[in-house]
Amino acid sequence: MLWIFAAILMHCCVSFSAVAQELIKPKKMTFSYVNHPVIVDELIPIVRQAYASLGIDTQFVEQPSDRNLRAIKKGLVDGDVVFSRLLVKKYPELLLIEPPLVRSIFLLLCQPQLPCSQSVLSDPKKLIASTGASQNGLIETFGKQLKVNFYLINNLAVIPQLITEKRFDYGIYVMNARQLEQVNQDDFHYLELFRTDSFHILHPKYAFLKADVERALREVMAKSESE
Structure with a gap:
């Protein structure tokens, strides 16, 4: 009986450790993006500033638009700079981050x-x-x-x-x-x-960051509009 209890305890500890590790704020995140002048010149700077305010460095990787969402789902990147709500419908597990960054x-x-x-x-x-x-x-x-x-x-x-x-x-x-x-x-x-409205996209493992990212994006966008 003792070895059964020890095995259950070890499993619980490992599970708790894995969950806790997922909830730790990352130091760096990688986002895909589509080569488009509005994305490159306007939206990447907004996303970069928002994450910088949260203490997170960002890296941006250009991808063909038909690969971006699959890459997020597979965990190859942490999210996408911006993607149309219409085109994310086939990936309901991905997180749409408010507010919309652009009306496409x-x-x-x-x-x-x-x-x-x-x-x-x-x-x-x-x-x-x-x-x-x-x-x-x-x-x-x-x-x-x-x-x-x-x-x-x-x-x-x-x-x-x-x-x-x-x-x-x-x-x-x-x-x-x-x-x-x-x-x-x-x-x-x-x-x-x-x-159609277009939103910043995150992998579902970052659900714990959603509220903070939304707040940071709103603050950066409001500052940008006032300048």
């Missing part, structure tokens, strides 16, 4: 001389340049109406250039409202498809 606008980019309407998405003869993540967003939104063909590209940032250089007739791109105001329609026309 999904756009159909079109050569200026071509029709630029939602009917393009229903035309099986058309080809659209898109990332895998953007394709998933369109499938989620339009379902069976979506019959267009996709040419998948890993780097979201290059899609406007591909349209401007006339390498593709159509593309799917994501902007925020400020970017949209600055679009030169001599380069391409666009059609707004839908808008």
Whole structure:
């Protein structure tokens, strides 16, 4: 009986130690991100400052958008700088951190001389340049109406250039409202498809940090808006 009690006690101690270790605030965290000017120039600095205020160093790793959420789920990275709520639906275990960092606008980019309407998405003869993540967003939104063909590209940032250089007739791109105001329609026309809030994402093992990170993000964003 004594050895049974000792085994149970050892198991409890090991389990408690593992839980306690998970709840210790990390000194450094690694986040994936998609190469996009708003993310690189505006959102990474916000996330970096928020974690710095919590005493946590941050490292950022560029990833194709269709790999980021899988990498978080597998524990290869600690989270993602920002991802659309729409695209996180398939990963309900991941943590969406309030507040939304940006309102993402999904756009159909079109050569200026071509029709630029939602009917393009229903035309099986058309080809659209898109990332895998953007394709998933369109499938989620339009379902069976979506019959267009996709040419998948890993780097979201290059899609406007591909349209401007006339390498593709159509593309799917994501902007925020400020970017949209600055679009030169001599380069391409666009059609707004839908808008969705985008959030900082964390692996579920960091649930104990959620409230602190949310508070830190709000403070950094408020300071940034007041400057």
